[in-house]
Amino acid sequence: MILVIDLCYRDGSLSRAEFVAPVERILREAGVPFTTRHHTAIGAPEREGADAVILCGTALRDTGYMERPELFRWLTAFERPVLGISSGMRALAAAFGGGSEPCCEIGMTEIRMLAPDPLFGGREVFSAYTVHEHAVQVPDGFVALAASERCVQAIRHRSLPLYGLLFHPEVRNEWIIERFIDNPHRGLTGRTG
């Protein structure tokens, strides 16, 4: 079961269809079971029942999730796969002590890989959709995997399957989410390696 987390300003908000539903659609089409919860409603049952977590993005002006860092502290002990998308990357990085800095990108942006990683399947350069005002400072224990001309676009924990993507893979790069959920080592689809 994948736990999809909605970071938007209110449970069932007007932004949900834009930032959460496209991720849910990709999971549904891949036949992967998932459950979606608002970030303010994650309790022990949700955490314990999750094989992996996807933290979704938010609207550009929607930064309320950053005012409650305690809501994401459990991620530091989760140890199962996590994919943080845009605001989700910021929340993931913040949980591990990573700060953020102003960096506004809106629209299609060229992403270049800095270090190989199975999540990106050998791709070195691709174009991705970005909508963010801040970039993430790579927290201790993480490595930068990819960058645009202006900032780091992907990070991964050095020893755990925790990923952060500043761009939105659900727009024109669905293959990245599909690789995240399909990786047989993660056992999310019941397949064996």
Added chain:
Amino acid sequence: MGIVQAAPPAGQTPPPPVFGAAAGVIVPNTRSLTMKLGVLFSGGKDSLFVCWKAMQQEEVACLITIVSRNPESYMFHTPNIHLAALQAEAAGLPLVEVETAGEKEEELLDLKRALIAAREQYGIEGVVTGAILSVYQATRVQRICHELGLWCFNPLWLADQEPYMEELIDAGFRVIIVGVFSSPFDDSWLGREIDRRTLDELRTIAEKYHVTLTGEGGEFETFVIDAPFFTHRIAIEETSKVYRNHNGVLQIGRARLAEK
């Protein structure tokens, strides 16, 4: 009406956090005030559908229409945009209307002008668009909203076409086709209402000709004559068709409000 500044969550006084000991669930303190929003409005199904969606969550303060004089406009050209005021009246919403010459980047300045006017007149804190797939359109509106400090909402973004069209019909939207711009649509499509039978035909065409079911690829344009939140419906009294080579427009010459 004065300007109402956006009230981001940072500006609110949150209730004290309550920690649920049993489940470890933290009770939300998220934004509880509704936002005043302006809806980018073309008169077609997507903009009125997102208006309806926005009304369910927030407060729609006005509709915003850009009237382009350029029929090739990437952003704003729409048949029958002159009837936007009548539709706004049917919806009981004020309309902010700005004209543009439709030059590619100039029209974005005109959009900015319209959003500033909407903020000044109706205190909008955010903008709602009917973008579904167009990164080109979504990016440009996002950038302008960012410049102006406005929230941007795209409730149909990457929406599944089939459930969207089903919900549109189920909710009571009455939508007619007023422009066709690709094969195999002939002039018999102009003026047709998108009901269940038409949707079945569109489904067959979408599969066979690889066009979008929603017309998002510019294959057809629509005009809404009734919506769940309209107090009146639009009665069309006079139309004319212009059609050649799989390109056609139904011009609505005269229309009026009628009892529902």
